[in-house]
Amino acid sequence: MDIIYVLVPLSIALLAIAVLIFFWAVKGGQFDDLDSPAHKILFDDDEHLNERKESETDSSPAQDAESRTNADATSSTSKHD
Secondary structure: OOOHHHHHHHHHHHHHHHHHHHHHHHHOOOOOOOOHHHHHOOOOOOHHHHHHHHHHHHOOHHHHHHHHHHHHHHHHHHHHO
16 A cells, blocks of 8 residues: 555656646647648649659650760770770
């Protein structure tokens, strides 16, 4: 029965700490806007993906063939050295 004298003050102290942390979070603005983060993921702009697709389609086939030829020439000279 003596353990009650330890557990009751310990539980009150833990409750007080939890309440202080909750009020600290409220004061810090943790719960100000709960809806925007949920909507941001739905309306996220993928501009960096669109830019990558545009840059890939903007390169002409002649440029691609030239870059492959240069890469092949570079790799073939390095193999013989």
